[in-house]
Structures are given as C-alpha cells and as structure tokens.
Amino acid sequence: MSEEMLSVEEIQKKLSEPFKADEVEWRVLRTIQAKNSGKCYVFVTPYVQSRAIMIRLDEVVGIGNWENEFKEMHNGILCGIKIHFSNGKTLTKWDGADPTDFESTKGGISNASKRAAVQWGIGRYLYKVNEMMVELHQERKENNMKYHNDKRHRIKGYWYTPQLPQWARVDNGEQQKKPQQQAKGNKNGKQQQRNQTTQVGGNDDISLKDLKEYINKFEMEIGLNKQPDFVVRIFNKANKSDFEGINYVRNSTIDDLKQYYLAIKPVYQLSMIQKKLNFTEEEFVKIVQTYVVETKITSLFSCFFQVKTEQLKQIEKLALETYQQREAS
Numbered sequence: 001m002s003e004e005m006l007s008v009e010e011i012q013k014k015l016s017e018p019f020k021a022d023e024v025e026w027r028v029l030r031t032i033q034a035k036n037s038g039k040c041y042v043f044v045t046p047y048v049q050s051r052a053i054m055i056r057l058d059e060v061v062g063i064g065n066w067e068n069e070f071k072e073m074h075n076g077i078l079c080g081i082k083i084h085f086s087n088g089k090t091l092t093k094w095d096g097a098d099p100t101d102f103e104s105t106k107g108g109i110s111n112a113s114k115r116a117a118v119q120w121g122i123g124r125y126l127y128k129v130n131e132m133m134v135e136l137h138q139e140r141k142e143n144n145m146k147y148h149n150d151k152r153h154r155i156k157g158y159w160y161t162p163q164l165p166q167w168a169r170v171d172n173g174e175q176q177k178k179p180q181q182q183a184k185g186n187k188n189g190k191q192q193q194r195n196q197t198t199q200v201g202g203n204d205d206i207s208l209k210d211l212k213e214y215i216n217k218f219e220m221e222i223g224l225n226k227q228p229d230f231v232v233r234i235f236n237k238a239n240k241s242d243f244e245g246i247n248y249v250r251n252s253t254i255d256d257l258k259q260y261y262l263a264i265k266p267v268y269q270l271s272m273i274q275k276k277l278n279f280t281e282e283e284f285v286k287i288v289q290t291y292v293v294e295t296k297i298t299s300l301f302s303c304f305f306q307v308k309t310e311q312l313k314q315i316e317k318l319a320l321e322t323y324q325q326r327e328a329s
Contacts, residue, residue: 006060006061008085011060011061011083011085012120012121014059014060015056015057015060015120015121015122016121016122016124016125017170018125018168018169018170019048019052019056019123019170020170021164021169021170023048023049023052024046024047024048024126024164025046025047025048025049026044026045026046026047026146026161026162027044027045027046027047028042028043028044028148028150029042029043029044029045029131030042030043031043031136031148031150031153031155032133033153033155034228034229036229037229039135039136039228039229040135040136040155040157041133041134041135041136041228041246042133042134042136042148042159043131043132043133044131044132044133044134044159044161044162045126045129045131045132046126046129046164046168047114047123047126048114048117048122048123048126050110050113050114053113053114053117053122053123056122057081057083057117057122061083061084064084065083065084065085066081066082066083066084067081067082068080068081068082068113068116069081069082069092070109070112073096075098076096076097076098076108076112077096077097077098077108077109077111077112078094078095078096078112079094079095079096079097079109079112079113079115079116080092080093080094080116081093081113081116081117081119081120083120093116093119093120094116094119095112095115095116095118095119096112096115097111097112097114097115098111125168126168128168129164129165129168130216132162132250133228133246133250134159134160134161134162134245134246134247134250135159135228135244135245135246135247136148136155136156136157136158136159137157137158137159138157138158139158140158141158142160144160144161145158145159145160146158146159146160146161159247160247162247162250162251163251165209165212166208166209167209208254208257211254211257211258211261212257214261215257215260215261215264217268218261218264218265218267218268219231219264221268221271221272222264222267222268222271222300222301224264228246230301231246231249232244232245232246232248232249234260234263234264234304235249235252235256235260235263237263237304237305238259238260238262238263239256239259239260241256263304263305264304266303266307266308266309266312267300267301267303267304267307269312270284270288270300270303270307270312270315271300273315273316273319274300274319277319277320277322277323278323279319279323281299281300284300284319285297285298285299285300285302287315287318287319287322288303288307288315290315290318291307291311291314291315291318292306292307292311294306
C-alpha cells in the first residue's frame with residue numbers, strides 16, 4: 001500500500017489496526033500455585049513481535065518511507081521510528097527500554113522498538129487487554145503449547161495461549177485453534193466459540209463481550225479472581241460438566257458462561273448489600289442464614305446455589321431494617 005495514497009490520519013488509522021492472531025505473541029508476567037489443589041497457573045499478556053511491526057510499517061507507509069534510530073541513554077536504549085510523509089515532512093516518535101537479562105543489547109533494542117511503535121499506535125490496543133490466567137500443565141499435550149520455567153518459585157510446565165477478546169481480534173474468517181482439552185463433549189473434538197448474543201435471566205440480549213465484563217466485575221467483587229479452582233467448581237456445577245482448568249472457563253461458549261453468570265450473580269448482589277449497609281461478613285451471614293435454612297452459612301462463598309431471587313429481596317429487606325435499627329439506637 002503506497003503512503004502517497006494516504007493522509008496522515010489514514011496512516012495513523014492503518015497503523016493502529018489490530019493484528020491477526022498468528023502475529024500476536026504472549027509473555028508470562030508471573031506464576032502462582034493454588035494452595036488447595038496444588039495446580040499452577042501463569043498470568044500472561046499479549047504483544048506483537050518486532051517483525052510484525054516492521055511488516056505493518058512497510059505495508060502502510062512503504063519500505064522506503066520509514067526508518068529506525070537508536071541511542072543509548074542512562075544505561076538504556078532509546079528507539080525512534082521516523083516516518084517520511086508525502087508532503088516532505090518527517091516525524092519521529094521515541095520510546096526506550098532497559099537491557100534484558102538474555103542477550104541484553106538485542107533484547108533492549110527489540111523492546112525499545114516495540115515501545116516506539118506503540119507511540120505510533122501500532123499494537124497500542126493490546127494494552128487494553130487484561131492479563132489472563134491460564135493453567136500450567138506438567139506435560140506437553142500438544143505441540144502448540146508454550147513452555148515456562150519459573151526458577152525463582154521452582155514452577156515449570158506447559159500452557160496454551162489464550163484467545164484474545166472478540167474486540168481485539170481481526171475478523172479474517174478464521175477462528176483461533178482451541179486446544180483439545182477445551183473440546184470435550186463434541187464428537188469431532190472441536191468446540192465452536194459462539195459470539196452471538198444471549199438472554200440472561202429474562203433481560204435484554206447481551207453480547208459475549210459484555211457477559212465476560214459482567215463476570216469479571218462479579219469475580220473481582222466477590223474475590224473469585226483469586227480462587228481459580230473455586231471458579232472451575234462453580235462453572236462445572238452450573239453447567240453439569242467436569243472440565244478442568246481455568247482456561248476452559250475463560251474461553252467457553254456464551255451459553256455456558258451464561259449459566260456461570262447466573263450462578264455467581266446472587267452472591268455478587270449479596271456482597272453489594274453487605275457493603276452498602278456496612279455490615280461485617282459475620283453480621284451479614286447471620287441475616288442470610290435467617291432465610292437460607294437448609295445449609296449452614298459461614299461466609300458468602302457458602303451462598304453459591306443456595307440463594308433464590310425471592311430470598312434476595314427478603315434478605316435485603318431484613319438487612320435494611322437491621323441497619324436502621326442500629327443507626328437509631
């Protein structure tokens with residue numbers, strides 16, 4: 001694509017477009033090990049390789065209309081990406097990085113190039129993708145699995161690259177390959193990820209993106225984001241399934257996620273009532289126990305699959321009355 005055919009605004013737009021799935025790489029940020037099950041997980045974040053950045057610049061502005069400049073500064077490396085425009089003007093945008101532990105100079109140059117590219121909008125959208133947690137397996141189950149060795153915490157294993165959110169993907173008619181582990185229950189060993197809308201609890205249609213955002217909000221509020229094993233247990237009970245690994249939950253179908261959403265929403269609502277009226281958890285579970293008599297309630301986590309919609313209304317009413325009495329005394 002010739003740069004002469006594009007305005008500055010069009011160049012910016014083209015440079016900022018999402019990359020295809022095979023042009024996006026994933027970097028491990030940290031590892032954790034679940035106390036109860038002993039399973040290990042890695043938190044990963046997406047980025048684009050330097051080669052993909054160069055190809056993008058070649059395609060948008062032309063191979064002869066851009067160049068890199070490098071400088072050393074405070075033991076780090078600065079990279080400037082200069083673009084020559086058809087009106088005769090040039091513009092350079094800079095960013096820098098420290099040397100890396102492995103191949104320090106080469107790694108520093110590469111990282112500085114990636115950051116300078118972000119100044120031009122290249123791959124900047126990936127900064128909006130939340131870090132994702134995926135299970136670390138002891139054995140390689142498929143050739144496309146990545147290997148990670150956390151020597152500091154003595155955790156190592158293989159992991160599947162997750163799928164980007166729908167809004168961050170290029171609609172090129174190709175679906176990212178899903179690992180076999182995520183395809184149980186299908187005769188052909190493949191599970192279709194459906195991106196259509198669904199109805200949740202009789203409400204208006206909701207998209208997969210919005211559904212995942214609600215789930216993330218609920219999990220953060222309740223504390224499930226720190227309990228991956230418990231998430232999987234709730235998900236399996238809600239869907240009457242027996243899948244393993246948080247990665248399956250995160251990349252499941254919209255219908256399965258809907259059932260999980262409906263399972264955690266009542267506990268989220270209870271948490272909101274508790275915080276709104278400033279009850280301690282011990283005080284609040286006593287109020288919940290008044291209407292949930294079949295099960296011993298010791299915490300909000302005890303309330304999963306125990307509280308119905310009509311009970312929620314009763315609990316909120318009693319909690320409000322208790323709060324008013326407390327304030328009046």
